Amino acid sequence: MNKLSAKTRKFIELSEKYGAHNYHPLPIVISKAKGVWVYDPDGNKYMDMLSSYSAINQGHLNPTVVAAVKSQLSKVSLTSRAFHNDQIGPFFKKVVKLCGMEVALPMNTGAEAVETALKLARKWGYKKKGVAAGQAEIICCANNFHGRTTTIVGFSSDEQYRDGFGPFTPGFKLIPFNDLQALRDAITENTVGFLVEPIQAEAGILMPSKGYLQGVRQICSERNVLWICDEIQTGLARTGKMFAWQHDGAAPDVIILGKALGGGIMPISLVASRWEIMDVFNPGDHGSTFGGNPLACAAGIAALDVLIKGKLSQAAAKMGAYFMRQLRALHSPHVKDVRGRGLLIGVEIKAESGKARPFCEALMEKGVLCKETHESVIRFAPPLTITKKEIDWAMDRVRQVLC
Ligand SMILES: Cc1ncc(COP(=O)(O)O)c(C=O)c1O
Incomplete structure (x- = not known):
């Protein structure tokens, strides 16, 4: 120093x-x-x-995002979801169309959005797939990085991330990344979701083989398992396409976004899917005081515009x-x-x-x-x-x- x-x-x-x-x-x-x-x-x-x-x-x-946030700051910053606001609807429309999805649920940080996707997959498993109560399993990959909550670090393969933070949430299985046979073998009648990053960035930019995500798509469809794609780091144009799964031409069931969604100015994250999945959530099942706040949504709309128009x-x-x-x-x-x-x-x-x-x-x-x-x-x-x-x-x- x-x-x-x-x-x-x-x-x-x-x-x-x-x-x-x-x-x-x-x-x-x-x-x-x-x-x-x-x-x-x-x-x-x-x-x-x-x-x-x-x-x-x-x-x-970015001047476009700054201008949108400044303008919104002269109107209203926070409403909670107890009331509607005039930014959240236009934001939802823009982002779900961009993802090729039908509906989104907003949170603030990446880890919160991952937690949301895990809850969504479990509830879908119980309500739609017919998994017996308390039996839902989610498959994740070794060397994953999905955030730092107690549940998420519970299925990390990095000892430091787990050390001293147990006991952990049960119901998660680890398989090697980029291994379709391991995925096939790990799925049981209780499997509700497969959570994966399209490129393992935190693990050292580990790339999957060509065709891996297509294989994931096929296996998840055949076995009635939700493919949950964590695009928090790889999404929003970073890898040369709007989403990294597009490189393999295979679309997930559930997509998780965060980070650049707020243009580096406001924290905002979300989970997007089709209605037939998201409709398992009813009022009171899940939420966040700041999730979907008008300031973050205004930043989000501008942040997406900058990516698309630029x-x-x-x-x-x-x-x-x-x-x-x-x-x-x-x-x-x-x-x-x-x-x-x-x-x-x-x-x-x-x-x-x-x-x-x-x-x-x-x-x-x-x-x-x-x-x-x-x-x-x-x-x-x-x-x-x-x-x-x-x-x-x-x-x-x-x-x-x-x-
Ligand atoms: C792939 C991935 N998922 C989840 C997260 C967690 O996001 P946050 O730090 O906003 O909670 C990160 C953060 O680096 C990430 O890269």
Whole structure:
């Protein structure tokens, strides 16, 4: 911390002294941002190559989203769901049409939306599939990341996420990711849902084989199991299509969105499905005070408009392919693999080169902000508004660090 300015050191010390140590941030304080750029309190400029774990696909303080939020702030911010508001209906219509679904249920964070999908699958299992009371099973994948609630960490295969937090909710089974036979074998008459990320991002950008999601679709249809697709990190144009399942041409029964749904300005998440699934929820079965608040819905409408009108899926596909080509062309002695889709890219560091964190620290020193995931992988996930020139700027620095 010696190299830090007095101002930066003061902010970090305050945060470390009064804030729980449940994160290990890089030693930088961000006090201003615009587009792909962020600034520290001394005015130093950095490129954001993380986008708050893909929550800022539209770029920091996107003007369209800012304008929508400012305008809404002069009207009404919170109504609760005890009353209707004039933003939630238009937001629902826009998002369910985009997903190819019929109905949505809004929450705030990703983990809450995952919990909602789990409750939905269980209730559907009891009410529609005819599973005996208390017997519903949900299948998940090893190396999953779906959030941090007690139920969700209960089916994590990462020991640290579980350690000290039991006892856990029963009714979950783990199978290997990208293994259709394992899915076939794990399904029983009590299976109500299969919860999966289309790309395992937190686990180190682990890609499924081509055809995996199509296989999932087929098996779930044959066995009357809901395919629940967690698109919280991969969705909303990040991978070069609006949703990552579209790369495989197979649509899920239940989709979970979060992060970039609020344009990086308001937290908003949701679960979307067909009516024949969602209609198991009756008034009082589930809810959230802030879920569907007019401020978040106004942000959501604008955030989706920016993705659609700005053709950010196409931009992510084009810029992602360019970025990945540049990374592969490095032929770095430290790099074992470069993988990803669109602008969700993982660079895996060779075991003999040590962990990914020192490389992230060195990149930060040069002005490129990214974060290691699962010790050996550097994740590059810039805002989807990034230009070729900005990628070139970053590549100059990446080259200095990795070569
Ligand atoms: C795939 C996936 N699901 C769920 C979550 C949890 O979202 P939140 O942190 O908003 O609760 C995340 C967050 O990183 C995620 O990447």
